[in-house]
Amino acid sequence: MTRRASLPSDRPTRPPAPRPAAPAEGSRQPGQPGQFSNPVLDGGPKADHGDPYVLEHLGEYYLFHSGPRGIDAYRSDDLVRWEWAGTVLTGAGEGHWAQVELWAPEVVYQDGRFVMYVAATSPGVGRASAGKAHGADGGDDMLRRQGVARAPGPLGPYVWDDEPLVAEWSIDAHPFTDDDGSRWLFYNVRNDDTRHADGALGCGNVVDRVGPDGRLLGRPVQVAYPSQDWEAGPGGEQYWNEAPFTLKRRGRYYQMYSGGFFGGDGYAVGVSVADELTGPWEKTSSQPVFVSGEISGPGHHCVTVAPDGVTPYAVYHGYVADGFGRKVHLDRLWWAGDGPQVGRGRRRPTSATLDRQPVPPSAVHDPAVEAFALRAWVRGEHVDVDGLRVGLGGHHEHLLEVDSDGSTMTVRVDDALVATRRGPARPGLAGAEVLRSTVHSHLDDDGEHVLGTPARRSWAWGGSGPVECSVAVAGRARVQLGEQVVDVDGVGFELVTLRSGTGAEALHVVGLDGGARVADVVLDAR
Known part of the structure; x- marks a missing residue:
């Protein structure tokens, strides 16, 4: 017999009493913000x-x-x-x-x-x-x-x-x-x-x-x-x-x-x-x-x-x-x-x-970084995204998601991919009622890249504020973000995470003896 578990029958009928100020599961702990x-x-x-x-x-x-x-x-x-x-x-x-x-x-x-x-x-x-x-x-x-x-x-x-x-x-x-x-x-x-x-x-x-x-x-x-x-x-x-x-x-x-x-x-x-x-x-x-x-x-x-x-x-x-x-x-x-x-x-x-x-991070926008992710709830017949007109339809709110890596912008409405445009972009909206929006400096390359020896691949960033990156590496490679450097030597993919408190011009990955495969490069302002 398959099942799905549930709350006990004495489920509360009103909101539970406030928890005491002492540390409790799922709360931000006193003295340890974040x-x-x-x-x-x-x-x-x-x-x-x-x-x-x-x-x-x-x-x-x-x-x-x-x-x-x-x-x-x-x-x-x-x-x-x-x-x-x-x-x-x-x-x-x-x-x-x-x-x-x-x-x-x-x-x-x-x-x-x-x-x-x-x-x-x-x-x-x-x-x-x-x-x-x-x-x-x-x-x-x-x-x-x-x-x-x-x-x-x-x-x-x-x-x-x-x-x-x-x-x-x-x-x-x-x-x-x-x-x-x-x-x-x-x-x-x-x-x-x-x-x-x-x-x-x-x-x-x-x-x-x-x-x-x-x-x-x-x-x-x-x-x-x-x-x-x-x-x-x-x-x-x-x-x-x-x-x-x-x-x-x-x-x-x-x-x-x-x-x-x-x-x-x-x-x-x-x-x-x-x-x-x-x-x-x-x-x-x-x-x-x-x-x-x-x-x-x-x-x-x-x-x-x-x-x-x-x-x-x-x-x-x-x-x-x-x-x-x-x-x-x-x-x-x-x-x-x-x-x-x-x-x-x-x-x-x-x-x-x-x-x-x-704690899960909030949006941080660094104007010096070309890559961004815009997430907005909008209402109207259409919305202009950096001059690109996108139809919405209906009188209810829609979820708009815009991503740009500095060279290509993609636009989604209610999870569907509706537009792609080559070239740089800015996180500007017009032509619709914006109910809520966030802009976050973010770069996501979901491709897989093969690096020979001593080939190097770089992902431009340019921000001066704290930045976090993750990258998957299979093989031998050196990963550098600002002054942070990690060497990887493995057969299967290994997830590497780095953080620089003073920003970085770019993320660099250099193939070492035997080369490497690199995938899932993500950089975020923090």
């Missing part, structure tokens, strides 16, 4: 905040998680300090398909409304065995279906659709918008096709395209089905590939999925990759890429960006020590040559940690 430690959302010894999902809208973050009879929401402006914002969806009335065990909510903003993808079922005889978390303890597992609820605002109230979105056993939906604006839905199913090769019961992830009416086209494609030993639960009698979250980089699609039993320490994250959404998909490794450390059982994550608008963070659940209930944690996500890496920049597989880390 740092935090996991978990960022605890809730106490009885709370279980499984399957967290974070939506950013108009500069605020909204966190949703599974519940036995309802979905609770929290609000934050920095991804670290969360305030309870109420119950935004409850189970439907008698006779409806979605009454209990509301699992894995993901909320997207589409065409001026908020759409929550969430699984649920009808009351039945559930099973309470869920390891260190709440499990399926009151619902009919055979009737579990993926559905949709809709609302005019991020905090609801959400209203259920009359019928489920998927007609078979299904959970863990993840909506995805491609560069061309097409919409897709990844979700989890359990049937004879998702069994492990040894015949053991299992569940797996598929993807289907979403039609103009919001319904699925009915042509699901296999993305991640049970195949690896680590994906089994205790005893190896059942396997899980679930909780999909898909990212696109270097023209490829990377689905990060959770495997193993959610109620134990073996729960972890793997990756499946494809050149097309319709496959074929292939797992990148027989081992997980994000595993237990001081925080155990990390998984069912989502990826959001810091207040600077570009730096990616994974929000996931896991257990602290031997305590009960999944708590919500936050760790930075990096791109490391051949895939995503969660953690502190160590070689993969990375592990979740309780160590202190910097």
